[in-house]
Every structure is written in structure tokens, then in C-alpha cells.
Amino acid sequence: MTIGGHMPVKFDSEFAMTIDGELVFSEKKIPVLNPATEEVVAHAPDCGAAQLDAAVRGARQAFNEWRSTSIEIRRKLLEQLATAILDHLDPLSKILTLEQGKALEASKAELLGSVDWIRKTASLELPQDVRQDSGSSAAIRHLPLGVVAGIPPWNYPVNLSAMKIAPALLTGNTLVLKPSPFTPLSMLKIGELARDIFPRGVFSVISGGDELGPLMTAHPGFDKISFTGSTATGRSVMRSAAPTLKRLTLELGGNDPAIVLPGVDVPAVAQTLFWCAFTNSGQICLATKRIYVHEDIYDTFMNVMVETAKAVKVGNGLAPETQLGPISNRPQFERVKALIKDSIDNGHEILAGGLPEQKNGYFIPITIVGNPPENSRIVQEEQFGPIIPVMKFTDVEDAIKRANALDVGLGAMVWGGDHDQAIAVGKRLEAGTVWVNQPPQLAASIPFGGFKQSGIGSEGGVEGLLAYTVTQSLWSKI
Numbered sequence: 001m002t003i004g005g006h007m008p009v010k011f012d013s014e015f016a017m018t019i020d021g022e023l024v025f026s027e028k029k030i031p032v033l034n035p036a037t038e039e040v041v042a043h044a045p046d047c048g049a050a051q052l053d054a055a056v057r058g059a060r061q062a063f064n065e066w067r068s069t070s071i072e073i074r075r076k077l078l079e080q081l082a083t084a085i086l087d088h089l090d091p092l093s094k095i096l097t098l099e100q101g102k103a104l105e106a107s108k109a110e111l112l113g114s115v116d117w118i119r120k121t122a123s124l125e126l127p128q129d130v131r132q133d134s135g136s137s138a139a140i141r142h143l144p145l146g147v148v149a150g151i152p153p154w155n156y157p158v159n160l161s162a163m164k165i166a167p168a169l170l171t172g173n174t175l176v177l178k179p180s181p182f183t184p185l186s187m188l189k190i191g192e193l194a195r196d197i198f199p200r201g202v203f204s205v206i207s208g209g210d211e212l213g214p215l216m217t218a219h220p221g222f223d224k225i226s227f228t229g230s231t232a233t234g235r236s237v238m239r240s241a242a243p244t245l246k247r248l249t250l251e252l253g254g255n256d257p258a259i260v261l262p263g264v265d266v267p268a269v270a271q272t273l274f275w276c277a278f279t280n281s282g283q284i285c286l287a288t289k290r291i292y293v294h295e296d297i298y299d300t301f302m303n304v305m306v307e308t309a310k311a312v313k314v315g316n317g318l319a320p321e322t323q324l325g326p327i328s329n330r331p332q333f334e335r336v337k338a339l340i341k342d343s344i345d346n347g348h349e350i351l352a353g354g355l356p357e358q359k360n361g362y363f364i365p366i367t368i369v370g371n372p373p374e375n376s377r378i379v380q381e382e383q384f385g386p387i388i389p390v391m392k393f394t395d396v397e398d399a400i401k402r403a404n405a406l407d408v409g410l411g412a413m414v415w416g417g418d419h420d421q422a423i424a425v426g427k428r429l430e431a432g433t434v435w436v437n438q439p440p441q442l443a444a445s446i447p448f449g450g451f452k453q454s455g456i457g458s459e460g461g462v463e464g465l466l467a468y469t470v471t472q473s474l475w476s477k478i
């Protein structure tokens, strides 16, 4: 298959890694499936240990010069990367839809969001501070760490990579990025574009199967791991970072609650929360994953949710009418089906959707579960798919307690007619980001990260830049 635009791509023969400034193929390859058809889209290289060593060696050599280039040059090259992605928007969007499943418009939006994120991060400044004490002055310097391993997941393969590339390179580190085995293709192509922009070794992109992530995190040549993925994998990343005390940023799973208080425009809030839960077919770390609605407005709220679910077009991401695509890969498809089956087996009220019909592609109907018990799997576990439990509450204190009851705390939302009351409730929620009377939003200037087992550290903002640096205090007598 070939796709047009400025970047003709011959599938199956043309996906290469970018290692130390060279295009690198491998003898072994991994198949990448289209989740809408289960057909092979292309094969990606399967990076072996020797190729990983070469990527780390190249990144180490490049670090010696890159660390002392001016921040203005690093900004300029990041800007060029953003422009190159923009120039290849159409072919990259198609690759992203073919490997990830999302609708073509959603792929475009992801790429445009990545361009914006890179540009805005590149305009941030590291703090510069000189303090005086005890007759001396100390310059507080924020120096790059060295060679960074970037490991993103499959739900937003480009966006979540951009959130690592821009701060790592701007602060003077070099980076070896490994996309998920389910969605390596778009980042391999972006690696190729970057080859013509950055000095060799500054930014490498490798791909491989399940063995490659653990090989990277155990590799002594990395100084930092920036990982986005599940809490379970985050734990093993942390374990393998221990022998050489690699610095870590862990952006992990969540189970984000939304609390809807009385006094809101119920149909409007239900519509908004529908999309908070189901955008990208629910495969967003910051998707709403549990909704608590006051009993006085529960029935109206549910009617709007269910009617909206019935009207949404789920299908192949390349079809123009598609709003939501399939689940991105088979393991996640099986996990979400198991959660739906558990709800059915336990007699929960399935108000829309349910188990899918047997056909090709990892399609799951939009599924809404009415008021399941708090201890059910669909409330307790992160679903990361198009199924949402909506629970009733009477007393706001009880809703807050239930929202805070889990061992994760990524995002949370409050909607209320009384804005001050909604803010007061928001302040009590145990989550790294809380949105009050607005849907989830991220910005390159604002940090986000997890409470509890949703992660360690932040991405975004000056806080996210500092996470790629080590602090040196340079003292001298005044």
C-alpha cells in the first residue's frame, strides 16, 4: 500500500529506525496491525541489544556537544521539527489512523496538538537564580542529566512522545525514544524527519517488541527514564532504574472521577461528560472513568448520556463519518470485554452498548452502566475503553469520599451550579489535576502529574523542564 501527500510511504519496506543519525533496518521485524481490520499495516524493525547499544553510545557522544549549544539553537531546531511535522500532516495522520485506529480528524488533531506542544515548550525558560548568603553568592544552575530513555504508550503515540522530546532536548539532554510495539510507525517517520534537523545522536527513535522496554530501562547508559504507561509497568520501570539510580518521571494510570452537583445545566453537562469519557474511545489517561451524579438530576443526566451514545458513529477511522474508532489492540480489547462481561454477569444495568458482535476489528459499542456498586470491577479498575459507570449520590461528602477512595489520583472533575461550592469540592479531591466546571485540558505551560500510584513527577511547564535537569549550586565569595 502507498499513501500520498508530501511523504510517499511504501508500507512494509520503508519503516526504519533512526540511530545515531542513520536510517537503520533490522533483520527481525514486528508486525503492526490495523485495529479496524486486524490486517498487517506494515512491519517495524525489532531493535536488538547491539542496536540499542549503538543508539545509547551515539546519544552519549552527541551529549558532549549538545549540552553546550545555546538554548536559542535548541529552540530553533525544535521549531524546525514542529514545522516538519506540520508539513507532513496528511501522510502522518493516515499512518497514525492505520496503526492506532482513531478517526482521521482525531489523528490530525493529535499531530497539530503535538506541533503546538513542541513550539510552546520550546518557548519556556528555565529559572535563573543567584542567592546571597553568609558572605557568598551561589548561582543555582539547572544542568542537563545526560541520555534520556523516552517510553510512551499507544493511545496518543505522537502527543505523548512530543511531551518527552521537547523538554528533554530543550534542556540539553539527548534522547532515545521507543514507541509502543502497537503503534511505532508514526514516530519512526517523525524520527526520519528529525534526522535532517538535529546533529547525529541527539534524537534516536528505535522500535521493537515486548523485550525492548525492559532492555532499555535496565541499560546502564541511560541517566533518566521518562515513562508514560500503566501503573503496573511503572512499578517494574522503577525497579529496573534502581541499580544505577536513574532519574524517573512516571506518568501512570488513573481512574478519574467526575462529580456532578445539583444546579448545573444537566443536558449540557451530560453531553460534555459523554465526550470526556468517550473521546479516543475512552483510551485517554485523563478520560473521565467514573461519574457521580446527584440523585435529583440522575435520571435526566442518564437519558442524555444514553441518547448521545446511540447517535455516535463507531467505525473504521478512515471512513469520513466515523467519530470513534476501535480499541487500539487485542490485549486491551480483551480487557475491556472482560469488564463488560463482569458487569453483565453481576446484573449491573447496561443502559447502552454491551458486548460486541463477533466481526473483524476491535470494535466495542459505547457502553453505559447504571449505578453499579462501588466495589464492582468497573468502578474499581481503570477501564481505558468505551465503557463508563455512572453512580448516584445523595450527600456530597459521600461523593468526595468515594472519589478519593482509590490508590490512583491522576485527574478529577467537579461540575456545580454554585461555582464556589464546586471549587471547594475540587480542592478536596486527591488528584494531580482538577478541572472545575470545564472539561479536561492540558497546556505546555502548566504541569500535570499523578497523586498516589498515578505517577512520580510532572510533565509540562517549568516543573516538567526541571525534571530533565540536575541542580548545581555554584558558590563564590562576594
Ligand code: NAD
Residues within 6 Å of the ligand: 151, 152, 153, 154, 155, 160, 178, 179, 180, 181, 210, 212, 213, 214, 217, 228, 229, 230, 231, 232, 233, 234, 236, 237, 250, 251, 252, 253, 254, 284, 285, 286, 382, 384, 410, 450, 454, 455
Ligand atoms: P504499558 O505500561 O503496557 O506500556 C507503555 C510503554 O511501556 C510501551 O511502550 C511498552 O512497550 C513499554 N513497556 C511495557 N513493559 C515494559 C517494561 N517492563 N519495561 C519498560 N517498558 C515497558 O501501557 P499501555 O497499555 O501502552 O498504555 C495504557 C496505560 O497508560 C493506561 O494505564 C493509561 O492510563 C496510561 N497512560 C498514562 C498517561 C499519563 O500521562 N499519566 C498518559 C497516557 C496513558
